[in-house]
Amino acid sequence: MSRGMMTNTTSLPPIGLIAGWGRYPVVIAQALKAAGHAVHCVGLKNHADPQLQDICDGYYASGVAQMGRHIGFFRRRGITQATMAGKVFKHKVLFGRWGWLSLVPDLQTFRMFFPLFIAGKKDRRDDTILTVIAEEFARCGIELAPATNFAPDLLVKQGLLTRRAPTAAEGADIEFGWQMAKEMGRLDIGQSVAVKGRVIIAVEAIEGTDECIRRAGQFCPHGGFTLVKVAKPQQDMRFDVPTIGLGTIQSLIAARGKVLAIEAGKTIVIDQEQVVRLADEQGLSIIALEDGRFP
Template sequence: MLPKLGIIAGGGDLPTRLVEACRAAGREIFVLGLEGHAERDNPALPVDLWSRLGAGGAMLDALRRAEVRDIVLAGRVRRPSLLELKPDWYATRLFARIGARALGDDGLLRAVTTELEKEGFRVVASQDVLRDLLTPTGHLGAHGPDEQAEVDIARGIDVIRALGGLDVGQAVIVQQGLVLGVEAVEGTDALIDRCATLRRDGPGGVLVKISKPGQDTRFDLPTIGKATIERCAAAGLRGIALESGKSITLDREAVIATADARGMFVVGLDVSS
């Protein structure tokens, strides 16, 4: 029998999908919703406890009381300022230990994961619970990138590799060789909206999302869903390129159907070389 899973839930559909998968498998869960990140009005997300992000000690105590053994970090989490975070004694001590590693998302998540494992928990990947999450290689749907889009994708991959080494972001939008925007703290949705105001005449741009160099695949993999397709279409983009095997496509059938209806391409690429 699988051990009880603690789902530390941020925003988006991924936490809900994990809940559904665990229920189908008969696996016990404990959902810890992060205030200001997970959706309180989502009836499909059965939150057992709401907690602010800085309440590290209280969250650990709750997970232990619930007899959780495995933990998955799932969903979008907007990086708060230290003032917003209001760290408790445990979080303050953690930040003092990790120092500069807290400056980047990947560095912070690695440090948090290490601390959870020191506390006796096992941190697992979302894709270990939901086996069909990872983006496959090839075209997802009827459309594929043309020559200009291929050039834009290659440009985007180079940019993310360069900035990803600095733990900056996982997404970039390129149009006709021009970098319209790079994802930072604002997240992919805000990046898409911002670049909608910067688009040039001619063939639309491409959203490229790949993991950072050396990224721990247990958390924060680049993710898209049906809403991403709709947002990109509204912004005048003509396609999305993802790293196959290291990105998540939620509700793949809905993503494909929406992309086909919008005349957009979605492609999974092996960018390991």
């Protein structure tokens, strides 16, 4: 356990942060600090950015399956509200040699997930797993809140973000792909689909958006496809909110994709200024829509 820089005394309550992979947890921690909150972070091992140790007031490196320790860390610091940010590599969590037991879960985690992983009474979709976590935290007096409550400007607003607008044909792909992506979300499979000529090229599942894009590039080597990324119809804004960043754009460039359509008000854009600049340099189009209808 290590301790980062301290904040001035403030009347605002301290906030707990469970940090996965990527820049998103760093941005949330910085936003909380700027607002005057003390931040106490559980950094997931092999996931969390090391710089969180310098940003946060308290830091505890822990395994993904150590929920009892996460809760104990927060309770010792008077945390009654926490948030999750960042990606967890689910395939590594579930499909190691000994399955989830490879993560050496603590007793509290074992009890939490016994119905899912041992008894087989529930499925293991993201919503199922994350709801179990939220309920256990609530039982222990800690409310899990949406990270975007603390950084609402990260949610993209409706409109064209780039200089280049989608063509009419690309717009038709957006509308078609939107319907398909929403259905994939309803089934809690994934958030993204790649489309060209109203044909689905690739669907995101456990592998994540970047791998979905890479696969689309393999199946569509001449490029020109559209990626549609949306929230689930039943989206819980506490968990797994659609997120894009520079890595998404770099993946699209490498795969020769041309359009990225995202859901306004329900998609997080990390480093939006840099994202748009890179997209403009490469002639990509990024558009945020509320309902999938191309204007």
